[in-house]
Amino acid sequence: MALAPNESIELRSPMLPTVVKVQCFQAETHDTFTLTLDPPTASGAPYSFLPGQFNMLYGFGLGEVPISMSGDPAQTGSVVHTIRAVGSVTGGLAKVRAGDSIGVRGPFGSSWPMDKARGNDVLLVSGGIGLAPLRPALYHLVRHRDEYGRVALLYGARTPGDVLYREELQAWQSRGAFQVLLTVDRADPSWSESVGLVTALFTPAEFDPQRTVGMICGPEMMIRLTLKEFEKRGVAANRLYVSLERNMQCAVGFCGHCQFGPNFVCMDGPVFRQDRIKAFFDVREA
Numbered sequence: 001m002a003l004a005p006n007e008s009i010e011l012r013s014p015m016l017p018t019v020v021k022v023q024c025f026q027a028e029t030h031d032t033f034t035l036t037l038d039p040p041t042a043s044g045a046p047y048s049f050l051p052g053q054f055n056m057l058y059g060f061g062l063g064e065v066p067i068s069m070s071g072d073p074a075q076t077g078s079v080v081h082t083i084r085a086v087g088s089v090t091g092g093l094a095k096v097r098a099g100d101s102i103g104v105r106g107p108f109g110s111s112w113p114m115d116k117a118r119g120n121d122v123l124l125v126s127g128g129i130g131l132a133p134l135r136p137a138l139y140h141l142v143r144h145r146d147e148y149g150r151v152a153l154l155y156g157a158r159t160p161g162d163v164l165y166r167e168e169l170q171a172w173q174s175r176g177a178f179q180v181l182l183t184v185d186r187a188d189p190s191w192s193e194s195v196g197l198v199t200a201l202f203t204p205a206e207f208d209p210q211r212t213v214g215m216i217c218g219p220e221m222m223i224r225l226t227l228k229e230f231e232k233r234g235v236a237a238n239r240l241y242v243s244l245e246r247n248m249q250c251a252v253g254f255c256g257h258c259q260f261g262p263n264f265v266c267m268d269g270p271v272f273r274q275d276r277i278k279a280f281f282d283v284r285e286a
Contacts, residue, residue: 014252017058017103023078025097029162032129033094034070034082040104046076050111051136052243052271056251057081058103062092066248066266068133069107074143079104082132082164108251110271112137113241117213121149123205123235125226127156127198127218131164133243133270134217142177151178152205156198156222159184160191179206198222199229209234217243227274237275244270 018040026034039047040055049055054068065087071080085094096102114137122141126134134153141151153172157163163182173180181201183194194201198218212235216226223242230240248258248266258265263277 014105014108015250017056017064017105019101020079020104022096022098022100022102028082028164031086032082032084032162032164034080035093035096035102036071037079037081037102037104039076039079040106047079048076049073049079049107049136051114051140052111052133053107053109054133054245054248054251054270055079055081055104055106055108056248057083057089057093058105059089059092059096060101060103062089064103064105064249065089065093066108066245066251068243068245068270070132070135072139073136074139082129082135084129105251108266110269112215112243112271113213113273114140117215118147119149119211120239121207121212122151122215123154123207123212124152124215125154125198125218126216127222128158128162129164130216130218130222130243131155134215135165137215138172142172145177149208149211150206152207153178153180154183154198154201154205155181156183156185156201156218159186160188179204181205197225199225202229202233212239214240215243216240220244237278238273240274241271242274242277244272 020038020040022035022037024036028034041047049069051073054066056064057067058064067081067083070082083090083093085091124134141148169180181204183196183198183201187195214230214235216223244265249255251266253264253267
């Protein structure tokens with residue numbers, strides 16, 4: 001049943017979507033797009049979220065999916081999500097355009113440790129659409145650049161055509177406020193950056209292992225390899241944070257689909273400190 005907006009409701013149920021308008025649809029790659037939405041507030045209060053948190057996006061007649069915020073936390077006039085069309089719900093969301101309505105619940109979950117990272121080097125490692133959940137952290141680092149040490153982004157994609165936010169990455173590279181190192185699995189004649197695994201980018205990355213906070217998001221195999229690389233470089237597990245999005249369906253710990261050992265990804269995550277989940281993450285089929 002479609003839900004109509006009710007501006008008289010000030011306290012939103014965590015299970016009740018707020019209907020919002022789509023401000024903008026932007027194609028990013030052949031299968032990935034970004035939706036800019038009106039902020040999901042019923043009372044008119046400013047909408048806010050922390051880098052790394054997610055919303056549940058509801059396509060009417062389709063269902064819900066958990067999608068991390070990918071916009072600037074300091075911009076309260078909209079909420080941004082970058083989505084890859086891989087199923088019925090995300091495929092349906094790929095068809096919405098400016099002026100259409102979808103449902104939103106959130107924000108939910110834990111966040112990247114921006115406060116704990118203050119004064120340290122920060123190394124962000126992402127693969128594929130894993131760059132989207134890290135993008136709010138990058139916006140924060142750019143805005144508060146003098147509060148952190150050296151910052152480097154290592155980003156890997158399948159092909160040059162799969163690289164997200166290409167113009168933004170180039171702007172950050174040219175600005176020189178932090179390192180932006182890119183790689184792809186398969187290059188074409190237009191590609192002038194590295195080719196190979198994202199872990200190969202650790203060699204040119206500039207950071208002090210003893211004072212580095214690592215933030216990692218991407219396919220789980222990439223995360224495993226990246227964590228091993230951090231370990232080889234001498235970065236302690238309690239300074240590493242990973243974002244997981246395993247089969248979240250309710251976002252409030254009711255359904256149990258995202259249980260990960262003793263944790264629920266939707267409530268205890270999606271951002272976890274590595275030493276707290278290492279025993280379970282090392283189990284290949286967990």
